[in-house]
Amino acid sequence: MADGDSLTALEHEVSRCRACPRLVAWREQVAIERRASFRDETYWGQGVPGFGDPEAQLLLVGLAPAAHGANRTGRMFTGDRSGDFLYASLHRCGWANQPTAVSVGDGLVLHGAYVTAAVRCAPPANTPTPDERDRCQPFLVRELAMLPTVRVVVPLGAFGYQAFWRAWEASGRAAPRPRPRFGHGVEVPLAGGPTIVCSFHPSQQNTFTGRLTPAMLDAVFLRARAIVGLPQAPMATHVDAGTGEAATGEAG
Numbered sequence: 028m029a030d031g032d033s034l035t036a037l038e039h040e041v042s043r044c045r046a047c048p049r050l051v052a053w054r055e056q057v058a059i060e061r062r063a064s065f066r067d068e069t070y071w072g073q074g075v076p077g078f079g080d081p082e083a084q085l086l087l088v089g090l091a092p093a094a095h096g097a098n099r100t101g102r103m104f105t106g107d108r109s110g111d112f113l114y115a116s117l118h119r120c121g122w123a124n125q126p127t128a129v130s131v132g133d134g135l136v137l138h139g140a141y142v143t144a145a146v147r148c149a150p151p152a153n154t155p156t157p158d159e160r161d162r163c164q165p166f167l168v169r170e171l172a173m174l175p176t177v178r179v180v181v182p183l184g185a186f187g188y189q190a191f192w193r194a195w196e197a198s199g200r201a202a203p204r205p206r207p208r209f210g211h212g213v214e215v216p217l218a219g220g221p222t223i224v225c226s227f228h229p230s231q232q233n234t235f236t237g238r239l240t241p242a243m244l245d246a247v248f249l250r251a252r253a254i255v256g257l258p259q260a261p262m263a264t265h266v267d268a269g270t271g272e273a274a275t276g277e278a279g
């Protein structure tokens with residue numbers, strides 16, 4: 028970590044970054060054109076910083092902001108269906124104070140968790156180029172250095188998984204060779220480092236088709252609690268081992 032580096036400084040840098048001409052053009056075009064249902068809103072239209080608890084034990088690494096989600100609201104996974112699915116699970120599993128994420132200032136607070144992404148500007152078709160991915164990597168490297176209490180990393184999807192390994196190695200730390208194959212629930216404990224617990228990405232493509240269910244995502248975040256030694260989720264979420272279905276009822 029550079030002397031004097033801070034998450035606040037990084038936040039400002041990310042929001043002003045214009046290093047990827049294609050992504051800058053896209054994020055700004057989307058912000059001007061807007062989706063009809065958000066035509067009265069002012070889109071963020073900039074790089075989206077990470078969000079969460081600076082003392083995080085759990086780090087989530089997604090792919091990139093969604094054009095009408097985080098690119099609109101300015102906060103990771105906020106304002107779209109993926110975020111609805113993700114934060115509902117984080118809430119059930121005790122990592123967030125509320126199940127919804129609609130805008131900055133909605134009161135959402137993460138407890139012991141921090142959410143970031145491999146690429147911080149919305150890419151066309153959710154597909155950054157390898158150059159764009161690599162250009163954005165130093166931000167993740169710096170976040171890893173500034174979040175020393177992280178004990179579990181949950182990559183959300185294979186892109187986030189590979190991005191984590193690249194950033195991890197760019198930090199001068201060793202990664203297993205060959206890298207374990209990505210799959211939902213795959214766990215990779217790192218000697219002297221965090222444990223990686225993989226999850227499928229909560230994209231609509233995955234959640235609408237049932238490839239990723241609430242129970243599957245809850246299982247990942249409950250596993251993260253167990254690894255860091257936290258008591259199981261304070262909210263009453265029951266993952267039925269037989270059916271794999273989540274039944275959610277708030278106990279308090």
Ligand code: SF4
Nearest residue numbers: 044046047074148163
């Ligand atoms: S994707 Fe990353 S490196 Fe590229 S412009 Fe956005 S913040 Fe900068």
